Amino acid sequence: MVFQAMLKPRKFTVGFADLSPFYQAKIVTLVESLSEDEGFPWIPLGTDGCDLLIASTEARITPLDHQIVARLIDEDDDEAPASLTLRVPVTRLSLIELLNRAEEKLSASGTKTPEARPYLQVKRLPRQDEAGDAAGAATQKKAFTALGGDMVARPPAEGAVPEPARGFAGGADGSKTNWERFEAYDSAPSPSTWRQRLTDGPVPGEGELPQPVGGGQPFPAPSPEMASPAASRSSTGKSGLDAWSEVAMTLYSLMQNNAQAIAEISIAGTETVNIDFRFRAYQSTAAIEWLPSEPMFTSIRTVQAEPHWPPAFALPGKPIDSFLWFVGANAFRGGAAPWLKPEERYRLQRWPNLTDINHTMEDMRMTALLGNTYMNAVELSSASGIKLEAATRLVNAYSLMGLLQVAVQETSPVPIPTAPAKSKSSPGLFSRLFKKLGR
Amino acid sequence: MAEHVILFAGPMGAGKTTAIRSLSEIEVVSTEAENTDRETADKDTTTVALDYGEISLDDEDKVRLYGVPGQKRFDFMWTILKERAMGLVLLIHNDAPDPIGQMCEFLEEFGELHAKGGIVVGVTRSDVSHTPYLSDYAEGIQRVMPDCLIPVFTIDARNTEHMRTCLLSLILNIESRAALAEMQEHTA
Numbered sequence: 001m002v003f004q005a006m007l008k009p010r011k012f013t014v015g016f017a018d019l020s021p022f023y024q025a026k027i028v029t030l031v032e033s034l035s036e037d038e039g040f041p042w043i044p045l046g047t048d049g050c051d052l053l054i055a056s057t058e059a060r061i062t063p064l065d066h067q068i069v070a071r072l073i074d075e076d077d078d079e080a081p082a083s084l085t086l087r088v089p090v091t092r093l094s095l096i097e098l099l100n101r102a103e104e105k106l107s108a109s110g111t112k113t114p115e116a117r118p119y120l121q122v123k124r125l126p127r128q129d130e131a132g133d134a135a136g137a138a139t140q141k142k143a144f145t146a147l148g149g150d151m152v153a154r155p156p157a158e159g160a161v162p163e164p165a166r167g168f169a170g171g172a173d174g175s176k177t178n179w180e181r182f183e184a185y186d187s188a189p190s191p192s193t194w195r196q197r198l199t200d201g202p203v204p205g206e207g208e209l210p211q212p213v214g215g216g217q218p219f220p221a222p223s224p225e226m227a228s229p230a231a232s233r234s235s236t237g238k239s240g241l242d243a244w245s246e247v248a249m250t251l252y253s254l255m256q257n258n259a260q261a262i263a264e265i266s267i268a269g270t271e272t273v274n275i276d277f278r279f280r281a282y283q284s285t286a287a288i289e290w291l292p293s294e295p296m297f298t299s300i301r302t303v304q305a306e307p308h309w310p311p312a313f314a315l316p317g318k319p320i321d322s323f324l325w326f327v328g329a330n331a332f333r334g335g336a337a338p339w340l341k342p343e344e345r346y347r348l349q350r351w352p353n354l355t356d357i358n359h360t361m362e363d364m365r366m367t368a369l370l371g372n373t374y375m376n377a378v379e380l381s382s383a384s385g386i387k388l389e390a391a392t393r394l395v396n397a398y399s400l401m402g403l404l405q406v407a408v409q410e411t412s413p414v415p416i417p418t419a420p421a422k423s424k425s426s427p428g429l430f431s432r433l434f435k436k437l438g439r
Numbered sequence: 440m441a442e443h444v445i446l447f448a449g450p451m452g453a454g455k456t457t458a459i460r461s462l463s464e465i466e467v468v469s470t471e472a473e474n475t476d477r478e479t480a481d482k483d484t485t486t487v488a489l490d491y492g493e494i495s496l497d498d499e500d501k502v503r504l505y506g507v508p509g510q511k512r513f514d515f516m517w518t519i520l521k522e523r524a525m526g527l528v529l530l531i532h533n534d535a536p537d538p539i540g541q542m543c544e545f546l547e548e549f550g551e552l553h554a555k556g557g558i559v560v561g562v563t564r565s566d567v568s569h570t571p572y573l574s575d576y577a578e579g580i581q582r583v584m585p586d587c588l589i590p591v592f593t594i595d596a597r598n599t600e601h602m603r604t605c606l607l608s609l610i611l612n613i614e615s616r617a618a619l620a621e622m623q624e625h626t627a
Contacts, residue, residue, distance in 0.1 A: 280572065315569070316566075316569045319593075348588060349577075349588075350573070350574065350577040350588070350591070351588065351589075351590035351591060351592075351608075353573055353591070353592050353593055354590070354592055354604050354608060355592045355593055355594055355598075355600075355601045355604055355605075356592075356593065361607075364604075364607065364608055364611055365611060365615075367608075368608065368611040368612045368614075368615040369615050369619075371588050371590070371612060371615070372588070372612070372615050372616050372619050373619050429443060429496075429502075429610055429614065430607065430610045430611045430614050432496045432497075432500070433494070433496065433502060433606070433607060433610055434607060436494060436495075436496060437494070437603045437606075437607065
C-alpha cells in the first residue's frame, strides 16, 4: 500500500477567491476538459484549502503554508515579475501556462504531501435547483464531481466510516454525483424530511426516529457527519422554506452533533459568514445588524475540521451565539422550528449571554420565565403578555443555540401566570428600574 | 421607604467599583486604600470596606449598590451586607488563574442570596482571555449549586449598557421566580 501510494502521481488542486462566477465556471470548465487527458494533475476544488488559489487583484489573501496565489488580471494590466497571473480573456493556453508554472513552483517548494497537508472536504454542494441557475448548477456539479478519491488528501480517521461509503468520486463511470451520493449515504433524516414536515405535516416513518433522551434537546437522529443543506431561495424556492430556515436547520444539525466543523454561509450573494464551531466563533463580512432578515437566498457549505487545522479566521471572532440568535429569530417566519414538537415544553439549561445578543426587554422578560419553569411558546406568550410570534421566535432561537432542556407535556400543566410577572416582595421594581434606566 | 440592596462581589480587580460607577446616579462613595497586594491585582488602590452607589426610583425608593471588598479578610463585611441584600452581581475576571474556582468560592459564600433573591455572574476581561467559556461557568455553578440556574454574561464593567443588562436581568429573574412561586402557592 505504501509503495502504491508513493507511485501515485501527485495531484494539485485549484480554487478561487473573490472571483466572479463567470470566471470560476470558465476556469473549471477548462480544467475539466484538460483533465480528460491522462496524467493531467489539476483538479478544481470549491474550497479555499487548495494548492493554487486564483484570486481577483483586489482580494486580500493570506495563503496557507502549502498554497500559492495567482491573480486574474485585466487585459491591459501590467504583470508583476515573478508573480503568477492569468490574463483575461482566459484561454485554454493561458490557463495551461499558469498551471504549469504553478506546478513547478509547488513541486520546487517541497510543500507537504497531499496526505499531510490540511484539506477541506466538501460535504455537500450548494444546490442550485432554481431554473435560472440550471446552467450554473450543472457546471458546478460537474466541477465537484471531478473530485476524485485520489485527490481527497484525507488521512483515514480511526473509527471513521469506510471511505467508499462517502466517497466523492464519480461521474466518469456513470456513478452518482457527489450530491446524489450524499443523499444515498445519508440514512439519517435529511433536511428534506423536515421540509416535508414543515409543509405537509408529519411524514411517514417519523415515529421511527429516536426520541429525545433525558433533558437534552430533541434531535431526530445524528446525521452521518454533517448534514448540510444547500442553497435556498426565499419564499419563491421550491422547498417552501425561507432562506434563513434552511440555514437554521443545518446549523441545528451541527450544534446537536457537536460537530467540529467549519461552515460558510453566503447570503444573497453579497455577504459571507464563516463559522468555526471549534472555537464557537464566527466572522462576517457585514455586521450582524446589517444582514438581511429576509434574504432572497442563502447557501451553506460545511466541512469537518481536523484538530490540527488553524482557525478559519483570526480569533477571537464573534461569539457564535449572537449569529445563532439572529438566524433562529428570523427563521421559519415566526412559526415553530420543525424540530420542536407540540407536546414539548422548554426550560433554559443556561441563560444566553444577553450582552452578546441583540435582545429586547420583551426577550429578557421571556428569558427570565423560561429560566424558571417549563413552558411552550403559547404558555410563554400568555405568561409574559407578549405576542405568540415573538415567543415562538425566542424558543426557536434558544433551541438552535442549544440552551433548552425539554420535557414532554404533562397532563396537568405547571401553573403559569397569565399576566406579566410581578414580584410579591418588591412589586414592579423591574418596571420602575427599566423606566429609569431605559435602554 | 423601600430599600433594594444589590451587592457587587468578586475577587480583587474584577471590576466591582467600576461596575457600580457605571450604574450609580450619585458619585460613588468608595473606601479605597493603597493596594499592597500587587501580585493579585496590579492596580493602585483597592476597596477595603465598601463602595456605595445608588439609583433613585422616586423620592423615597432607591436601589442601593454595595461593592464588597474582594479580600477574604474583610468577610465580616460580607455577612453584614448579605443580610440586607436582595441580589448579587458576582464579577469574575476571565484572565484570573482559576476563574471558575474563584466563582465557586464566592458562590459558596454568597449562595444563600439565590434563595433569598437572585444572583447574576458577570465575566469581565473575556477580551483578554477568551477561555473559559460561559458554558464552563454554567457547569461550575451546577457543581456548587445544583438545580440553580444563574445567568452568566460577559461584561465590560465600564460599559453602562452591559451593567444595565446585568442589573435588569437580575431583578427580572427575582420577580419572575417570585411570581411563579406565588402561582404555585395558589394552585397548591
